[in-house]
Amino acid sequence: MNIAFIGGGNMARAMIGGMIQHGYDAAQISVVEIDAQQQQQLVEKYGVTITASIAEGIQDSDVAVLAVKPQQLHAAISETAPSFQNKLVISIAAGIRTSDLSQWLDQHEFIIRAMPNTPALVGKGVTGLYALPRVSAQQKEQASKILEGIGAVVWVRKEVQLDAVTALSGCGPAYVFYFLEAMQQAGTEQGLAADVAKQLAVQTFLGAAHLAAQSDDALETLRARVTSKGGVTEQALLSMEQSNIKGAFIRAMQVANERSREMGEMLSERQTGALDAIKPDTFFAPRR
Structure with missing residues (x-):
């Protein structure tokens, strides 16, 4: 199983490090990253393959992990949607709904949305996962193995439950x-x-x-x-x-749940509106 990370930030690095510790070969992993300093750090620390082009980076991959900032995701992937065909897509971009991801990727059906938390940076996190109906049991198992490198995993049956996951563990x-x-x-x-x-x-x-x-x-x-x-x-x-500490604590989590839902809606509206004016190569170089 070859895995490509779109973005090489802190969470992507945590996942890469966890995967290598759990037996993945660095040759199986590629990272799409445009920052030269981060490229060098990724190569030196993990020995993974680096490219600045999404199309080239995911060409030979079975799984593509979307690890860019939520505000940048639409602009980063919309122009290269055909490259994701038949691949399992795992998104760790907070708040971005699978319906939006599917639309941006030309109605792609093999998408898993993940909500990890920051203790993942030290291998002690927990990640909530939701899969679209067409995702197979084998693909779910692949996603679990990838994310178990940074901690425990929990699957939810309804995507709306990821807002509760965000409020609780996120x-x-x-x-x-x-x-x-x-x-x-x-x-x-x-x-x-x-x-x-x-x-x-x-x-x-x-x-x-x-x-x-x-x-x-x-x-x-x-x-x-x-x-x-x-x-x-x-x-x-x-x-x-x-x-009433317990009551106040429960109310705070309810507020967080609602805010998570609102932010997901806001991200959807903004990405397909104002952010459409941003060129994709602002974030990742186009394939040459």
Whole structure:
């Protein structure tokens, strides 16, 4: 299976590194990238094939991974749509709907949309995946293997559920960092050094997450085991309940879900409108 990446940014690099660690040969991977410095870095670090032309870059590939910025995607691929025929297309461009991708690629039917999150950069991410109906089981398996190089994968049955994935795991690292900030601040206000408070907070999150991942028990059960009747943890949780922390957190994710849906619609409208005036070679060189 030969894989071509359209764009060689941070997420593409994470995926390439993960694939190589999981046994893919660098000779199977090509990257379409126009920035000379990034081209050199990709060759030096991964030994992959580099080109500035989409048509040339994906010519011998079975899978094309769209890894350019969402605002640039339509202009980057619309002029080279015939080159994608019969290939599996995986898009990690946030917010771009499969219906738009299919239209931009001349009604292409073999498209998978992926929503990874930033811990993928250290191989600890999770990616939500949705496939169009014509995508085969084998192609889904191929996509899973590619993305398992950067963490876990979860398939959803309806594309609209990717907005929920975005609200939960896509935005999720920011929620964790926000809570870690609060824990560190509370620790320093109670007399701990900032670095000590940070270490305690981060390691507590890591340990609790590993425990939850390895346990078959419900999260509620795990929480209850730490919460002794009349104890310290119970008082802390009661304070959070009185402040309706859980309710506020759920509402925040609902807002994120709605915003994800709105941004998808906005990207669709803008890409086929104002961005049509931008020439494709603004982003990638045409085939010579």
